[in-house]
Amino acid sequence: MSTPLGHLGVGLAWALAVSGPTSSWRRLLLGAAAASAADLDFIPGLVVGAPARFHHGASHSIVAMLVAAALALGVSSRRSPMTARDVALVTGAFLSHLVLDWLTHDPGTRRGLPLLWPLSAQRFSAPLWAVPAVSRAWPPTLDWVAHSAWLVVAEVALVAPLVVSAWIGAGRPELPPGPWRRVKGETSR
Ligand SMILES: [Zn+2]
Secondary structure, three states, X not given: OOOHHHHHHHHHHHHHHHHHHHOOHHHHHHHHHHHHHHHHXXXXXXXXXXXXXXXXXXXXXXXXXXXXXXXXXXXXXXXXXXXXXXXXXXXXXXXXXXXXXXXXXOOOOOOOEOOOOOOOOOOEOOOOOOEOOOXXXXXXXXXXXXXXXXXXXXXXXXXXXXXXXXXXXXXXXXXXXXXXXXXXXXXXX
């Protein structure tokens, strides 16, 4: 797996690339959230005290990501009509998670992703990795801190050019104030 930083960055870049001049905070947040969602599979493991137990399971399959995208689009379409850009944004962002994890170095015992689940239990990983592996240590050791710091630098170096290129390619959109910045004088109801 990549770190959340890598997935968030790829989601942002994808949202900019797909949305172009229509980019908005809502679309960027949607892209970043959808690109990170598969790693919520840590939550049931945290509940049972073994965080990695369900990680890289069914949620890391193409079918699961397509179902998640259809659900997200269904909810989103209740708010405003769905466009082709919405479909591309949400579906691509969910699937980007699998691409990034597939390209990540995976030295663990349960290697690869079950991309074809539920049709097949076979696990897949790229023949050559592009993203260094995440290591886990509890309590944190000095080696773990050094490796994690290096990982953050490596992922920023990989993802930042993608985000900047996508922003330039989108025509350098000026994003309007986010929903958290209330217009002066406006009162909440
Ligand atoms: Zn993942």
